[in-house]
Amino acid sequence: MKKTDNPINKAWRKLQTRGGVLMLLTAAILMQVGSAVQYYFARNGIRNEVRQRAVSELQVKNLEIQKVVSRVETAVDNLHWALERSIVHPDSVYPILRRIIANNPDMTGCAIAFLPDYFPSKGYWYEPYVFRDGESLVDKQIGSAEHNYLEMSWFVDGLAAEGGLWTEPYIDSAGSEGMVCTYTIPLRDASGRIVAVFGSDVSLDWLGDLFEQKADVQTYLFSHAGRLMVCPDSSMVMRVTLEEAAKHYNDTMATQLKRAVLEGRQGSAEVKYGGEKSYIYYSPVGGNTGWSMSLLFPDKEIYKGLHRVSELLLLTMLLGLLLLAFIMWRTFRGIRKLGEVNAEKERIGSELKIARDIQQGMLPKTFPPYPDCDEVAIYGSLVPAKEVGGDLYDFQIQNGHLLFCLGDVSGKGVPASLMMAVTRSLFRTVCNRTSSPEEIMNQMNSAMSEMNENSIFVTLFVGNLDLKTGMLSYSNAAHCPPVLVNKTIATLQMDSNIPLGVMADWMYTRQEIHVGLDSTLFLYTDGLTEAENSSHGQFGEERMLAELEKLTTATPRNLIDHMSEVIQAFESGVEQSDDLTMLAIRYTKASQK
Amino acid sequence: MKTTIKEQNDEIVVFFEGRLDTAVSPQTEKEIQPVLTADKDVVLNCENLEYISSSGLRIFLGILKEAKPRGHKVTIICTNQNLLKIFTVTGFTNLFEFRS
Numbered sequence: 001m002k003k004t005d006n007p008i009n010k011a012w013r014k015l016q017t018r019g020g021v022l023m024l025l026t027a028a029i030l031m032q033v034g035s036a037v038q039y040y041f042a043r044n045g046i047r048n049e050v051r052q053r054a055v056s057e058l059q060v061k062n063l064e065i066q067k068v069v070s071r072v073e074t075a076v077d078n079l080h081w082a083l084e085r086s087i088v089h090p091d092s093v094y095p096i097l098r099r100i101i102a103n104n105p106d107m108t109g110c111a112i113a114f115l116p117d118y119f120p121s122k123g124y125w126y127e128p129y130v131f132r133d134g135e136s137l138v139d140k141q142i143g144s145a146e147h148n149y150l151e152m153s154w155f156v157d158g159l160a161a162e163g164g165l166w167t168e169p170y171i172d173s174a175g176s177e178g179m180v181c182t183y184t185i186p187l188r189d190a191s192g193r194i195v196a197v198f199g200s201d202v203s204l205d206w207l208g209d210l211f212e213q214k215a216d217v218q219t220y221l222f223s224h225a226g227r228l229m230v231c232p233d234s235s236m237v238m239r240v241t242l243e244e245a246a247k248h249y250n251d252t253m254a255t256q257l258k259r260a261v262l263e264g265r266q267g268s269a270e271v272k273y274g275g276e277k278s279y280i281y282y283s284p285v286g287g288n289t290g291w292s293m294s295l296l297f298p299d300k301e302i303y304k305g306l307h308r309v310s311e312l313l314l315l316t317m318l319l320g321l322l323l324l325a326f327i328m329w330r331t332f333r334g335i336r337k338l339g340e341v342n343a344e345k346e347r348i349g350s351e352l353k354i355a356r357d358i359q360q361g362m363l364p365k366t367f368p369p370y371p372d373c374d375e376v377a378i379y380g381s382l383v384p385a386k387e388v389g390g391d392l393y394d395f396q397i398q399n400g401h402l403l404f405c406l407g408d409v410s411g412k413g414v415p416a417s418l419m420m421a422v423t424r425s426l427f428r429t430v431c432n433r434t435s436s437p438e439e440i441m442n443q444m445n446s447a448m449s450e451m452n453e454n455s456i457f458v459t460l461f462v463g464n465l466d467l468k469t470g471m472l473s474y475s476n477a478a479h480c481p482p483v484l485v486n487k488t489i490a491t492l493q494m495d496s497n498i499p500l501g502v503m504a505d506w507m508y509t510r511q512e513i514h515v516g517l518d519s520t521l522f523l524y525t526d527g528l529t530e531a532e533n534s535s536h537g538q539f540g541e542e543r544m545l546a547e548l549e550k551l552t553t554a555t556p557r558n559l560i561d562h563m564s565e566v567i568q569a570f571e572s573g574v575e576q577s578d579d580l581t582m583l584a585i586r587y588t589k590a591s592q593k
Numbered sequence: 594m595k596t597t598i599k600e601q602n603d604e605i606v607v608f609f610e611g612r613l614d615t616a617v618s619p620q621t622e623k624e625i626q627p628v629l630t631a632d633k634d635v636v637l638n639c640e641n642l643e644y645i646s647s648s649g650l651r652i653f654l655g656i657l658k659e660a661k662p663r664g665h666k667v668t669i670i671c672t673n674q675n676l677l678k679i680f681t682v683t684g685f686t687n688l689f690e691f692r693s
Binding site: 408410411412455456457459477478479480481494496497498499502503506526530577578 | 614615616646647648650651654655658681682683684685686687688
């Protein structure tokens with residue numbers, strides 16, 4: 001069959017394509033929504049985790065710093081009274097300063113700076129100082145015109161303070177070059193007047209170890225004035241303040257933090273840092289020091305894992321969609337093929353139906369066939385097992401003789417039906433030339449043997465009934481013997497002859513029998529005797545003969561109708577396996593012509 | 594339906610068992626293909642054959658058609674009276690050698 005692309009096919013295909021696209025689209029949207037929801041919740045989860053991590057980090061660091069700060073504050077506050085007693089004599093301060101340093105590893109040195117000319121013997125400036133030099137302690141008076149502590153902020157602020165005060169951190173240019181912070185406390189004389197400021201230097205080098213920088217979180221520590229004490233870029237430590245950073249960088253982080261740090265607030269914010277979205281968490285740390293700490297999480301870094309998972313998910317989804325598309329394509333192709341197969345089946349079916357009609361048309365189908373002829377009554381029936389079959393029968397009256405035949409092509413279906421058509425045509429043709437049954441048989445046989453490539457053979461009974469005398473001459477090509485029904489039932493005697501189409505030069509024999517008036521000749525194919533019931537039992541010859549016994553007086557039509565009913569009842573529900581053909585001829589009156 | 598092919602004493606023997614009807618004959622036709630090409634006398638043993646339809650007879654004729662022009666005999670061994678009747682009516686008794 002030519003695969004036609006008719007409009008219906010096209011439309012169907014278009015519909016399938018549209019359906020497929022819709023399904024794919026739906027699947028894609030569902031997957032997208034699913035992954036969006038997943039993304040949303042995962043993002044929230046990460047966000048919460050970051051928040052908790054920030055809070056706990058801030059707390060931990062605060063405690064660490066607080067520990068050192070408290071130690072120093074406690075030590076100084078506890079010795080406060082001893083210091084105030086020691087300042088009666090200018091040189092009596094050294095031992096107590098030594099003791100303080102020796103007992104407080106956090107401190108690198110400590111000093112007492114007196115008001116100008118407090119001890120006239122010591123001059124205008126007097127600042128006894130004890131500091132560590134390796135394992136030993138060194139005493140030194142450092143107040144001088146060059147080291148004019150009177151103008152230094154720690155002294156000025158310390159003097160003005162009510163109690164302990166932490167100075168801004170600074171770089172110890174005189175000593176270790178490290179970051180140092182000083183805790184000051186004012187000292188009073190017996191009369192309660194503030195006469196000096198005690199200051200203990202605390203090295204802040206340990207801060208560097210305390211704060212580690214990571215890819216996904218940056219840690220900052222700011223002094224009270226907003227100076228950077230810890231930050232990822234070590235070159236900026238102690239050199240840059242938030243004020244300067246806010247001016248210098250176009251980032252919101254410095255601006256946000258500046259305010260928060262100066263006001264000592266705690267909180268979080270979303271900021272721009274280095275052009276990237278980031279989250280900051282900040283909190284004051286270290287108690288009285290006024291320091292603030294800030295953690296910065298770059299958006300890109302904290303969602304890195306999530307983004308990787310999302311990308312993987314997207315890739316998986318794409319693969320899934322591709323797979324789905326492939327499966328759908330296969331399915332649709334399968335459906336289309338099935339449709340084609342069905343169409344093909346339908347076409348063959350309709351062709352077979354036409355073939356069946358043609359074949360049925362080749363059989364005599366008007367009964368009675370000769371309304372004006374009262375010498376014979378004839379009735380025939382052919383029920384193919386499939387749409388078309390290989391059984392045939394035919395008859396014609398010729399010069400007062402009834403020529404008839406009934407046969408069976410070996411095999412079934414289309415090949416048999418073609419052979420059947422050939423056989424029927426041959427019979428008609430040969431009948432016009434001769435009316436002798438054996439001669440009809442010989443001529444048909446030789447024609448059929450010549451063209452028989454597939455060993456398809458035909459069993460055929462040919463009879464010639466002289467309507468005047470009732471003499472029946474017949475020749476039989478291996479067909480099952482007809483039955484003569486009158487008062488008794490008799491099977492016709494049969495010579496052994498081979499089927500038509502086997503051997504071209506076979507000489508068929510002729511036999512004769514006299515048919516009495518009101519006798520019926522019953523011809524059939526093996527579809528009758530070999531009809532099977534559900535338990536594979538065959539109808540058989542005996543059952544047939546027994547039925548015929550009941551039908552000795554029946555008209556051909558009644559006989560065949562009865563037999564058909566009996567067969568149907570016998571087969572009850574089992575599919576008819578072979579073509580079933582019957583022909584009954586009743587000799588009713590001797591012709592006078 | 595069971596078909597067995599054996600070679601015995603320069604003959605090729607086909608044993609048929611069961612019912613050789615229209616339903617099984619295409620399968621049987623395939624199975625006896627080696628018999629068609631074997632350049633030997635053929636024996637069709639039908640001792641255990643219960644029934645043969647016209648399709649089965651056609652297979653027998655096919656074998657005969659191949660063997661005869663090459664000068665080989667095709668013999669049918671048959672003891673079953675019903676089968677023998679079929680072979681007689683169809684004239685097979687005139688075409689094939691028969692042995693019981």
